[in-house]
Amino acid sequence: MIRSFLIAVVALCGLAACGSNEEASTTETTGTAPATTTTPTPTPPPTTPTPAEGTTAAPGAAAAGGGATITIATGFTDPTITTGTSGGAVEASTLNSECAGWVSSSPDHVIDLQAAMPRLKIMAFGTEADSDVTLVVRKPDGTYLCNDDSDGFHPVVEGEMPAGRYEVFVGSYEQGRRRAYRLGITTQEAATPTTTLAQAQ
Numbered sequence: 522m523i524r525s526f527l528i529a530v531v532a533l534c535g536l537a538a539c540g541s542n543e544e545a546s547t548t549e550t551t552g553t554a555p556a557t558t559t560t561p562t563p564t565p566p567p568t569t570p571t572p573a574e575g576t577t578a579a580p581g582a583a584a585a586g587g588g589a590t591i592t593i594a595t596g597f598t599d600p601t602i603t604t605g606t607s608g609g610a611v612e613a614s615t616l617n618s619e620c621a622g623w624v625s626s627s628p629d630h631v632i633d634l635q636a637a638m639p640r641l642k643i644m645a646f647g648t649e650a651d652s653d654v655t656l657v658v659r660k661p662d663g664t665y666l667c668n669d670d671s672d673g674f675h676p677v678v679e680g681e682m683p684a685g686r687y688e689v690f691v692g693s694y695e696q697g698r699r700r701a702y703r704l705g706i707t708t709q710e711a712a713t714p715t716t717t718l719a720q721a722q
Contacts, residue, residue, distance in 0.1 A: 588628040588689070593706060594635040600707035602721045605629045607647070607654045607700045608693035613667065620667035622655035622692025630704060632687040642679040644672070644705045645691050646718035652700040655692035661685025675714035 591601060609625030616624075632643070647654040656676035658666040661683065668676040693700050703718040 588630040590631045590633055591706065592633045592635065593638075593641075597706075599709060600705045600712060600717055602703055602705050602718065603630065604648075604701065604703050605691060607645075607652075607691040607702050608695075608698050609690075610696065612696075613655060613657050613690070613692050616657060616659075617665035617667055620655070620657045620665060620692075621669045622657075622694050623696045623698075624655075624657055624690035624692040628659070628688035629691050630689040632689060632706065634682055634684050634687060637684050638682045638708060640679065640708060640710070641682040642677055642705070642707050642709075642712060643687075643689060644675065644677040644679075644707075644712075644714045644718065646675050646703045646705070646714040648701045648703060652702070653694055654700060654702050655694070657690040657692060659688040659690075661687065672713045672715055675718075677714065 588605075589603075591603065593601065607622075607624075607629075609623055611624050611626050613620035613622050613624050634641070643656065643658055645654050645656050651674075653670070653674040654676065655669045656667065656678055658678050660666065662685075666678045666680070668678050671677040689704065691702055691704065703714075703721055705712070705714065705718050705721070707717065709717075
């Protein structure tokens, strides 16, 4: 009988152990689910807007001076002739006492002389009837060359010219009066405004 009792106790203990294992197993499998992680999407770097078709991007710093640049180098077209309108609000004598007329505050032309010239002429011819224009040239060193009526009513500045930037102002005798003219640049000794510029197109 005692033996039967021990067998029953062992059987009950076995059932209890099995139940405990099931409970432990259940606890392990019904725990809180692990938290999930997400990788952040990288932000793309900023891009520079592309100009729309038919437009251009903003330019850099503007070139100094108000006049178009004329490049003069060895073998240039001789004479080189261009046109403009004289006059302005600045009295030329305030730039140099030898200068005459009224000129613009910015140059009418800029000559980029890329090589020194032993002799170069800069001359102007007023194309309107009875027009009298003056000529003021600012050299690369900041000094001025001026002329009026070297050839009739037409001014000529000439001489040895070192390489550099030359600012050319064409003046009128009447303040605020604008007059059409031709400007010539040449190394030809015989060239004058009357012979070279009067009939030029």
